[in-house]
Structure formats: structure tokens, C-alpha cells
Amino acid sequence: MSELPLLAKELDQADELAPLRDRFVLDSPSGDASGPAGVYLDGNSLGALPAHVPDRIADVVRRQWGELRIRSWDESGWWTAPERIGDRIAPLVGAAPGQIVVGDSTSVNVFKALVAAVRMAGDGRDEILVDATTFPTDGYIAESAARLTGRTLRAVSPAEVPAALGDRTAAVLLNHVDYRTGRLHDLPALTAAVHDCGAVAVWDLCHSAGALPVGLDEHGVDLAVGCTYKYLNGGPGSPAYLYVRRELQDRFDSPLPGWNSHAEPFGMSPSYTPAAGAVRGRVGTPDILSLLALEAALDVWDGVSVEAVRAKSLALTDFFLRCVDEYTEPGRVECVTPGPHAERGSQIALRCPDAGEVMKRLIARGVVGDFRHPDVLRFGFTPLYVGFRDVERAARVLGEELA
Ligand SMILES: Cc1ncc(COP(=O)(O)O)c(C=O)c1O
Numbered sequence: 001m002s003e004l005p006l007l008a009k010e011l012d013q014a015d016e017l018a019p020l021r022d023r024f025v026l027d028s029p030s031g032d033a034s035g036p037a038g039v040y041l042d043g044n045s046l047g048a049l050p051a052h053v054p055d056r057i058a059d060v061v062r063r064q065w066g067e068l069r070i071r072s073w074d075e076s077g078w079w080t081a082p083e084r085i086g087d088r089i090a091p092l093v094g095a096a097p098g099q100i101v102v103g104d105s106t107s108v109n110v111f112k113a114l115v116a117a118v119r120m121a122g123d124g125r126d127e128i129l130v131d132a133t134t135f136p137t138d139g140y141i142a143e144s145a146a147r148l149t150g151r152t153l154r155a156v157s158p159a160e161v162p163a164a165l166g167d168r169t170a171a172v173l174l175n176h177v178d179y180r181t182g183r184l185h186d187l188p189a190l191t192a193a194v195h196d197c198g199a200v201a202v203w204d205l206c207h208s209a210g211a212l213p214v215g216l217d218e219h220g221v222d223l224a225v226g227c228t229y230k231y232l233n234g235g236p237g238s239p240a241y242l243y244v245r246r247e248l249q250d251r252f253d254s255p256l257p258g259w260n261s262h263a264e265p266f267g268m269s270p271s272y273t274p275a276a277g278a279v280r281g282r283v284g285t286p287d288i289l290s291l292l293a294l295e296a297a298l299d300v301w302d303g304v305s306v307e308a309v310r311a312k313s314l315a316l317t318d319f320f321l322r323c324v325d326e327y328t329e330p331g332r333v334e335c336v337t338p339g340p341h342a343e344r345g346s347q348i349a350l351r352c353p354d355a356g357e358v359m360k361r362l363i364a365r366g367v368v369g370d371f372r373h374p375d376v377l378r379f380g381f382t383p384l385y386v387g388f389r390d391v392e393r394a395a396r397v398l399g400e401e402l403a
Helices: 004-014 018-023 053-065 069-075 081-093 106-121 136-149 158-164 187-196 246-251 277-281 288-301 306-327 355-364 388-402
Strands: 100-102 127-131 152-156 169-175 200-204 223-226 241-244 347-351 370-372 376-380
Touching: 004 306, 004 388, 053 069, 053 288, 081 100, 081 241, 081 277, 081 288, 100 277, 106 136, 106 169, 106 200, 106 223, 106 241, 106 246, 127 136, 127 158, 136 152, 136 169, 152 158, 158 169, 158 187, 169 187, 187 200, 241 246, 241 277, 246 277, 306 347, 306 388, 355 370, 355 376, 355 388
Parallel strands: 127 152, 127 169, 169 200, 200 223
Antiparallel strands: 100 241, 223 241, 347 376, 370 376
């Protein structure tokens, strides 16, 4: 008889973040007889619904839109929502206020950030480096940005970046956590290396924001983007964000200078004058319903420290690996997520030849992770609502399905 179920229970009892689970709509905790025991390990793809969001959105739709109509742009704070919500995200990624604006998709913000980075770097630099292991959209956008700006694009793995940097490098686009393997890259060291050669660093934080400390200001990151539908629980398709370090804001020359980023948007001038500050990263009319769902969702972070979230995330992934080790026959899966904590995000990726079929069976049994082509089982651990009994159950069901 394994001691792991009992240990999981003890770890849950000692977990100071455990009560946060009640802030979300989820299946019953594992081992609870009151309902189906679902384990949600896909918050690194789509975060769970915070319980208060539906009522807030109902108010936005019925009262703000239904009753106040156009007045809500002022009276309900719609117009300033992109910067206001950016300031709510700021502490989660280690940024002082006034540097983040929310809107558009991550892909669009990658485009804005990368083209602006190349423009900041100046004419003498003709090469862009992109993370060769990147989530594909960043690579596609970087290729287009390179063509538009007349630069050459070179794909290199993050480990090869320091050696690839040189006088020709204009900008470097990197992922903080690899979406497939869960590898955490060394943002401080890589940013410093990019700066040492006089280039501009652009980071994609999709898989780190809300899961671990990022320290954008502390590490002097130039530009960063990220989505809000994973660990920030903003909802399907919720808008992304763009960080532009304060000292660079006056040099941020957007390739998408829409009217919302104009110094006087209602001046209706035929010529463009960019606004000062984070507003310069805006484009067109914000997607208010999604934006305000995100704003409400961010309430779950009240009183929560990112450091505590990180400590729990590492404890969860350590415990998952220990359970997989005990419940799965040796050699059946290969863990592709790094063991050292300094190199691990908040997910565990396990490789096995029949991963697609295995994940279908897990989902049918209420253990929801996801499959990444061709052979990766991906499990995301959202410390705000995943507990140690969830982890033990997921690993046990996985072991059974792999047997
Ligand atoms: C690292 C990374 N970048 C970008 C994206 C996609 O961005 P979007 O669909 O918001 O444009 C994802 C989506 O999962 C991602 O994981």
C-alpha cells in the first residue's frame, strides 16, 4: 500500500494556498465524495473560471452596456481599462505601474514589440534572433517582422543565444518557459547578454506570468508580451499585454499606430502623434467584454504572493514526479522537463510513443492535461487551484493507463 495518498492529504492540509481553490469553479477535490473528482491540469492552456466572474460580466452586459450604453466609456471606465488592467498585471510580473497595456492577442503584441525593438536598435543592425524552440506563432511573426524591416532572421536555441549575439544583432525574441518541455530559461542572464551586445530583448511570458516571479523591472527587460488566458485565468481569448520599459517608451515606434495610441485620440487629426507612456502600445477599440472579464478574474490574486505561488508550483511538480516514479513502470515515460528547479516552469512534460491515445483515456477518466504533437503528455500545475491530492490522483490514473 503506497504512502502517497496519505502524504498528499497532509501536504494539502499544510498548504496555505489551498483555500484559494474556492475562488474557482472546478470539479470536486480528489477524494471528495460529493461529486465527480476531476483533476484539471490544463491551466497552462486555459485557466479555470473564477467563481465571481459570471456575475461581474452580467453587470457589464446588463447595466454598463444595456443601461448606460455609450456613457460607459467614461462612467464605467471602459476607455482607460487597457492601462488600468495593465497596472493590475504589473505586480505579477515585477513591473512598476505605467508600463503595461492590455489588448489584442499575444501574436499581435509580438509583432508590435519585435518591430519596435528593431526600430529602437537602429539601422546598423541587420539581424533578428528568435528562439528556435518557440511556440510557432512567435516564429511566424518574427519571420514577417524581419521581412518588413529588411532584417535577416536567425533561429537559435536559447542556450546558443550568447554565442550568436554580435554587432549585427538588432533584437532577440525569447520564450521565458518553453511551451512544450516546460524548461524555464534564464531571463536575467540572457537579457544581460543581449544588452551587452547593444541589442533589444523581447520576452514572451505566456507560460510564466502567474506561475513564477518574472522580475521585468529588476532584470531590465526591454519589451515583453504575454497572454492572460493561462495562469491569469482571464477566459478564452482574453486579451494579451505588452510591457515597454519606462525608459524606452519615448522610443517605442509602433508598427500599428492606431487611433487609440494617439496623443489626442478624439482630436481626429489626419496626422499621427503618439501618446506618451504605455498607451502608445494600444491600437484600436478595446475588446471590452473580454477585458473586463479579465479585470474581474485578476481579483483572485488579492493577497496572494507570486513567491508563495512559485514555492507551491515547485512542490506540486516535485510531488507529481515522485508519484509518477512510484506508479509507472520504469522506462514507460521519459520526463522532458528539467529536474533542477531553476530550469523548471509550472508544467511537467512526459514523452511516450502513444501519448495521444493515453491523454484521451486520461481525459475520459477526468484527468485533464493535454497532448502536444508528436509524443508529449503535458500537465500544467496552477498553484491557485491544484492540490496535492489532485496530483496524486492524476499520477495514479496515469500509471494505470500506461500499464
Ligand atoms: C508561448 C506562446 N506564445 C504565444 C501564444 C499564442 O498567442 P495568441 O494566440 O494569444 O496570439 C501561445 C499560446 O498558447 C504561447 O504558448
